[in-house]
Amino acid sequence: MNIALYIAVMAGVTYLIRMIPFAFFRKKIKSRFFRSFLYYIPFAVLSAMTFPSIFYSTGNIFTATAGTITAFILAYFNLPLIVVALSASAMAFIVGLI
Amino acid sequence: MKSDFLKGMSHGVPISLGYLSVSFGFGIKAVGAGLSALSASIISATNLTSAGQVAGVDIIAVGGSLIEMILVQLTINIRYSLMALSLSQKLDRKFNFFHRLIASYGITDEIFAVCSAQKQKLTSYYMYGMIFISAVGWVLGTVLGAVAGQLLPEAVSSAMGIVLYGMFMAVIIPPSRRQKSVFAVVVISALASILFRYVLTAVSSGFAIIICAVVASVVGAFIFPVADEEGEK
Numbered sequence: 374m375n376i377a378l379y380i381a382v383m384a385g386v387t388y389l390i391r392m393i394p395f396a397f398f399r400k401k402i403k404s405r406f407f408r409s410f411l412y413y414i415p416f417a418v419l420s421a422m423t424f425p426s427i428f429y430s431t432g433n434i435f436t437a438t439a440g441t442i443t444a445f446i447l448a449y450f451n452l453p454l455i456v457v458a459l460s461a462s463a464m465a466f467i468v469g470l471i
Numbered sequence: 472m473k474s475d476f477l478k479g480m481s482h483g484v485p486i487s488l489g490y491l492s493v494s495f496g497f498g499i500k501a502v503g504a505g506l507s508a509l510s511a512s513i514i515s516a517t518n519l520t521s522a523g524q525v526a527g528v529d530i531i532a533v534g535g536s537l538i539e540m541i542l543v544q545l546t547i548n549i550r551y552s553l554m555a556l557s558l559s560q561k562l563d564r565k566f567n568f569f570h571r572l573i574a575s576y577g578i579t580d581e582i583f584a585v586c587s588a589q590k591q592k593l594t595s596y597y598m599y600g601m602i603f604i605s606a607v608g609w610v611l612g613t614v615l616g617a618v619a620g621q622l623l624p625e626a627v628s629s630a631m632g633i634v635l636y637g638m639f640m641a642v643i644i645p646p647s648r649r650q651k652s653v654f655a656v657v658v659i660s661a662l663a664s665i666l667f668r669y670v671l672t673a674v675s676s677g678f679a680i681i682i683c684a685v686v687a688s689v690v691g692a693f694i695f696p697v698a699d700e701e702g703e704k
Contacts, residue, residue: 376510382537383527384517386544387551392575395555396568409692414684415550415580416646416653417660417691419639421683422522422547424661425668427636431629440630444637448644455489458496461637466630 431465440465472596479600486581486601487608494609496634497524498616503632504532508617515613519579519606523547525635530677543677546684554583563592570595577602580642652695660687 431437444461494515501511506528518524526543555578574595582601586593620628647654660683667679674682
């Protein structure tokens with residue numbers, strides 16, 4: 374399929390998701406269930422995207438596992454996103470040298 | 472007007488630097504999945520989102536359907552609707568419909584976080600400044616990653632493949648530690664994802680993410696309905 378079509382669809386959907394509530398919606402969502410569902414969605418999405426894919430992200434299960442453990446520990450102690458992300462990569466690189 | 476733009480830009484500098492390094496990983500990943508550097512850059516410039524772009528590139532790489540693409544983007548990015556909703560409550564009076572059409576392009580997790588932390592009403596030019604500098608970092612990082620990804624030694628570029636996932640972990644782990652509800656949702660979603668990867672392999676990766684996320688969030692919403700304040704974030 375044409376890649377431009379994929380990109381147009383991606384960009385269009387992503388824009389509309391942001392634009393419709395921002396430009397048109399003024400009221401609050403009343404349903405507690407729906408609000409709860411929307412609150413959990415980002416965490417659930419990121420978790421499903423991360424596991425188990427993170428273990429294959431470097432093309433080597435050992436370097437990826439070392440990076441994952443590093444990311445877990447640093448994230449657990451609340452370090453900034455960038456520190457966690459780059460340290461995971463640095464650890465994967467270092468273990469790859471061994 | 473001009474000073475608001477500059478203020479927005481200065482508040483956006485840390486976001487931009489963060490985006491620069493994360494999108495570097497995206498650029499490498501996109502090229503690794505068979506996309507051109509130009510395609511990767513256009514995706515970053517038009518989408519301005521990390522998780523959605525990664526999932527989108529995965530779908531492109533395997534030649535998935537457009538329906539799958541739409542549903543995946545909808546699921547992954549639906550959180551922006553909530554953020555947009557929340558921000559729409561604190562806009563300056565001059566922030567008219569036309570400005571809203573433009574500024575909605577730049578509602579990301581980080582821009583939302585900084586904008587909602589502002590005490591005063593948001594002006595359009597403040598948001599434009601922040602969005603502008605953030606988008607520059609995001610696109611520039613993508614270009615560098617896509618181009619340098621081919622020049623860098625294999626050991627470096629493959630190690631960069633974990634950058635975005637590391638960022639995702641940094642988003643989900645701290646709240647999982649604070650709230651058992653988030654922890655439960657994260658674990659259910661991860662277990663479901665593992666099940667799809669190794670057992671229910673007939674389901675494509677995009678649909679698998681949607682099913683995992685919806686199931687985990689529905690369970691979370693049933694067992695741990697959020698209080699009024701949390702739901703708005």
